[in-house]
Structure formats: structure tokens, C-alpha cells
Amino acid sequence: MALASTQYGPVLGTGDDVLSFKGIPYAAPPVGPNRFQPPRPPEPWTSPRDSRHYGATAPQTSTEGAMAELIPRTIIPGDDYLNLNVWTPGLTGRAPVMVFIHGGSFTSGSGALAVYDGTRFARDGVVLVTINYRLGADGFLWFGDGTPNLGLLDQIAALTWVRDNIAGFGGDPGNVTVFGESAGAMSVCTLLAMPAAEGLFHRAIAESGAAHNTISPSSARLVGTRLAAALGTAPTREAIADVPVPQLLAAADKLTQQVAAKPRRKLWGDVARTLLPFSPVVDGDLLPGAPLDRIRSGAGADVDLMIGTNSEEARLFLVPTGVAAKLNTPLLYAAAGLRFGLPVAGVRRYRANRPGATAGDVLAAVMTDSYYRIPAIRLAEAHPGSYMYEFAWRSPACGGQLGACHGLELAFVFDNLDEPSAAGMLGPAPPQHLADLLHKTWITFATTGNPGWPPYTPPHRTSRHFNTASGTTTNNRPDERLTWHHH
Incomplete structure (x- = not known):
């Protein structure tokens, strides 16, 4: 004690x-x-x-x-x-x-x-x-x-x-x-x-x-008003405070599902882009x-x-749910265009860079970049001297389809690969040497402010690549990065 x-x-x-x-x-x-x-x-x-x-x-x-x-x-x-x-x-x-x-x-x-x-x-x-x-x-x-x-x-x-x-x-x-x-x-x-x-x-x-x-405040009001309507209460915090907590949680979950099902700006404002009604x-x-x-x-x-991302973030949301397996080529183009604003030429670029990939694989790559990788790059560009990384180790979970998905790096960062609750995502025998490296890198940065590789600065755009064999990359996937130039 x-x-x-x-x-x-x-x-x-x-x-x-x-x-x-x-x-x-x-x-x-x-x-x-x-x-x-x-x-x-x-x-x-x-x-x-x-x-x-x-x-x-x-x-x-x-x-x-x-x-x-x-x-x-x-x-x-x-x-x-x-x-x-x-x-x-x-x-x-x-x-x-x-x-x-x-x-x-x-x-x-x-x-x-x-x-x-x-x-x-x-x-x-x-x-x-x-x-x-x-x-x-x-x-x-x-x-x-x-x-x-x-x-x-x-x-x-x-x-x-x-x-x-x-x-x-x-x-x-x-x-x-x-x-x-x-x-x-x-x-x-x-x-x-x-x-x-x-x-x-x-x-x-x-x-x-x-x-x-x-x-924006107007988007927050849209969310609040729709939540209050679903609960049958006045659109005020005071009225919502009177709702039993389990009922409030259930209504909020349902609202989140509605956003995901119909992410239309007219209905949700900015939330149609973020998919996060409470943010x-x-x-x-x-x-x-x-x-x-x-x-x-x-x-x-x-x-x-x-700042960094995982190579296949979106597979966490597309593989276990079965969405990736059901997707066909026409749906891919429609989804990428409507949801992410990516023109057909951009989707074709992603597909050409992944020979043999399924439509679900291509959508996962587009979604990963739209929601995670490109925003990370924009932040690094806005904050001079930032360091970037990419976590690329692929989990064998879900029949090897989960890949380097969202959240996978956490057990490595905390050096807790032996935690039983992480086994579902990690699969059998995740590499301890990679956890040693990631954990040490986070500590080195926290101690010194320098993780051990050059900052992400154009034109070199150096980034650390974490995998079974790790190293640094420069100007990673520039054609796909430039596809999002209008964003």
C-alpha cells in the first residue's frame, strides 16, 4: 500500500x-x-x-x-x-x-x-x-x-x-x-x-x-432539437435533464445510427461530415x-x-459489419462520390494502386484517407515541426481481413499485448518487438519532444512506418494525397 x-x-x-x-x-x-x-x-x-x-x-x-x-x-x-x-x-x-x-x-x-x-x-x-x-x-x-x-x-x-x-x-x-x-x-x-x-x-x-x-453552433442545435423531439421533451438542457439516463442513452444511440444511415447536410449540418452528433x-x-x-x-x-494513423483504419467499421463483403463496383463509386466527395478519377486511382483489391478494400482505403490520413497531414502542415507516423502491422483477426485497423495500435503503445480483452482485435501472437518499439517511441517523444526521425516537412514529408520491419518513408503515396487537394 x-x-x-x-x-x-x-x-x-x-x-x-x-x-x-x-x-x-x-x-x-x-x-x-x-x-x-x-x-x-x-x-x-x-x-x-x-x-x-x-x-x-x-x-x-x-x-x-x-x-x-x-x-x-x-x-x-x-x-x-x-x-x-x-x-x-x-x-x-x-x-x-x-x-x-x-x-x-x-x-x-x-x-x-x-x-x-x-x-x-x-x-x-x-x-x-x-x-x-x-x-x-x-x-x-x-x-x-x-x-x-x-x-x-x-x-x-x-x-x-x-x-x-x-x-x-x-x-x-x-x-x-x-x-x-x-x-x-x-x-x-x-x-x-x-x-x-x-x-x-x-x-x-x-x-x-x-x-x-x-x-458549428447551428449544427449543435440541429442535433439537440432532434434529440429532444425523439424524447418528446422541450429543446432545452433543463428538460433533457429530467429524462431517465437509460432512456437518454438509448435515444442518443438511435440518433447516431440515423446520422450514419442518412448523413445529409440538410438534416444534420456539419454532423453529416463528421458522423459525430455529440462532439x-x-x-x-x-x-x-x-x-x-x-x-x-x-x-x-x-x-x-x-500525429499518426493506421494504414487501414476503416476496416474496423467495414469488415466486422459485413459492409465490405457486400460492396460491388457501382456501389463503390456511388459511396465514394456521395460520402467523401471523391471524383470517379480519384476512386480509379485508388483501385489502380491496389491490383486485385475488392470494392470493399478500395472503399476502406478511401474512407481511411478521407477521415484519418488526410486530416492528419493537414494538421502536420498547419503545425510546423510536427512528426508523423503510420502504423501498418496487419492483425490476423476476422480471417485476416481486419488488417491495420482503427484502434489496433493501442495495445502496442501501452505494451499490453498480453491483456486478454485485446485478444479479439490482436489475434494470436502479436509481435512483442513492435510493442517494445512503439512504447519506447512514445516515451522518447514525451521525454525529449523528438521521437527519433525528421519532422514532416515538404517536400520530403518524412514519416515513421511501424510494421514487423519498421523504417522511415518519404512523400508516401503522393498521387493519393494529391487526389484530396480540393478538400
Whole structure:
């Protein structure tokens, strides 16, 4: 057992070589009068708080169908879910700090997933923190009045807690790297553009998410109005707060499915492009402008940035669902044109570069670039000195069809290939040497700001390629990159 101090009271953790403290509240429970309000400080305590087990997680539905085995969820009931977890090599010293923001489309996930266990980061000299934040309607519903972007404000409150308390856990508050995957990476890139987050972190890593996934106030109102109509309530936060949580979660899930089925701008505004009805809003104040524009104008310029994607991100969404197998050539051209704005000549370029590929394979490549790779490149271009990577190891799962899909790199980054809940996505015998390399690279960047290869700078556009055999590439797939020049 171990005892550490925070500004709100002492916490009791566990461990020997590595110490862990779980479920530490960084803000008051966001329920009752605190619901739909900015995060408020937790009530202080005097007796040591038992922090040997994960705390509550944000309300969310459980995974169903084909995705349940690939993307497990940890759901722990309770109101006090604005909490965080710390793994540390010791309570003295000033180790680099890494704060992980989980993904899950801004509607699911938590810092309590087993694959995010930070033991191996702490073993290798890093203080690792994972956090929860408000999800779905509670985190991102906005009608234009009150405070927007509550989920992002939760993340800022957690980073503020790290700044003010992490020295008591052996961490250096002057060397904090924030990193995230998917919606967590989108959060990282949005935080780069938020004045309220300035100075809270010094380095940033964005895995499979960039600075394109925000929506306008009018789009947020469209989503909120449609959610209220589905619930039969007035279009206000106060009315929606009276809806039982299970009913609200079910309605929000159904709304997300409706967006995916008919992603039309007339119905959903910007959400037709992002497919994320609950996501950061460019409100003009907390988030003064679109993150990419803000970063291009110098926001976050003093933050070291590493950004990357997986080679076949979209296969996670197209293979287990059976969509890829059902696609034929006419549907491919229609889907690529309507959904991604890619002209027929562009689709033909992708097809020509992949001899023998099915229509589903080509759509997966187009979707991967549209939603992940090209936005990552745009961010690297907007933030001079950024480092880029591509994770290309192909999982043998789903009969070898899953490939280098979305989320696959996480178990490698955390060096948790032996975590049973990751087996569905990893398949048998994932390469430990690749986990050693990825894990070490993330730590090197967090420690020094340089992962070990040149920045992504035109015309060379150097990028690190992670696979069974890893190396660097220059000007990777330029013909396909230029296909998106109009975007």
C-alpha cells in the first residue's frame, strides 16, 4: 500500500515496484445541480481515500454485435465519474508525465479499460494518467445557451489537477504530454486550439484523429432539437435533464445510427461530415474558431506534436459489419462520390494502386484517407515541426481481413499485448518487438519532444512506418494525397 497527498485529501494506492492510484476525483459528480454545468472542485476529504480500484465511468451503453469482442467497454455505475487514475514509479522525483484521453466517438469509453493500464509506462519511468470525462449529451449537447463543450472542460479540469497535484506522485508538472486515440486524439487537437488549455501540456500525440471534427453552433442545435423531439421533451438542457439516463442513452444511440444511415447536410449540418452528433462545438468563446484554422494561425505553436494513423483504419467499421463483403463496383463509386466527395478519377486511382483489391478494400482505403490520413497531414502542415507516423502491422483477426485497423495500435503503445480483452482485435501472437518499439517511441517523444526521425516537412514529408520491419518513408503515396487537394 502507498499513501499520496492531493490538494483535496490523501489517497491510498497499491503496488511495490509500480504504484497505482485509481478513481481519484478531479471534479465534483456532474449530477443534480452540477449537471450541464462547468466542472466544479470535489469536496475535500481528510481520511485517506481508498484509491485501489477504478472509480465510476461516464454513463454509456454496452457494445453489441460484432464490435463487442473487438472493442470491449468497462462500465462501472456511479455518479462520481469525473475521476482519474495514476501509475507511477515512485512518489519522489520528477518523471515525465503522460495523460491519456480515451476514444469512443465522444459517446463511450473510459480511463478504466484494461488495455490502458499504465503499469508498463510507470515501469519505464513515466507517470501515466488516464481520465474520464462527460460523454454524449451530458458532455456535448448545446442549444446555444449555457456553457458548451463540457466534456472538453472536464479534460481541462483533469489537466489542471495534474498540474497542481502530480508532483506529489513523482511527476514533473513542467513536462506533461497529453495523448489520445480517435475521439481522444480529436480532443487533443481541439485542446491545442483552446485558450483555457494553454500551458497545461507541453507535448501532444494524436493517434487516429486530427483537427477536423468540430461542428458549428447551428449544427449543435440541429442535433439537440432532434434529440429532444425523439424524447418528446422541450429543446432545452433543463428538460433533457429530467429524462431517465437509460432512456437518454438509448435515444442518443438511435440518433447516431440515423446520422450514419442518412448523413445529409440538410438534416444534420456539419454532423453529416463528421458522423459525430455529440462532439466539440466551435462556440466562438471557449473554442474561438475551427481548431485547424486556429493552429494554422499559431495556436499551440509551442507544443511539440506527433500525429499518426493506421494504414487501414476503416476496416474496423467495414469488415466486422459485413459492409465490405457486400460492396460491388457501382456501389463503390456511388459511396465514394456521395460520402467523401471523391471524383470517379480519384476512386480509379485508388483501385489502380491496389491490383486485385475488392470494392470493399478500395472503399476502406478511401474512407481511411478521407477521415484519418488526410486530416492528419493537414494538421502536420498547419503545425510546423510536427512528426508523423503510420502504423501498418496487419492483425490476423476476422480471417485476416481486419488488417491495420482503427484502434489496433493501442495495445502496442501501452505494451499490453498480453491483456486478454485485446485478444479479439490482436489475434494470436502479436509481435512483442513492435510493442517494445512503439512504447519506447512514445516515451522518447514525451521525454525529449523528438521521437527519433525528421519532422514532416515538404517536400520530403518524412514519416515513421511501424510494421514487423519498421523504417522511415518519404512523400508516401503522393498521387493519393494529391487526389484530396480540393478538400
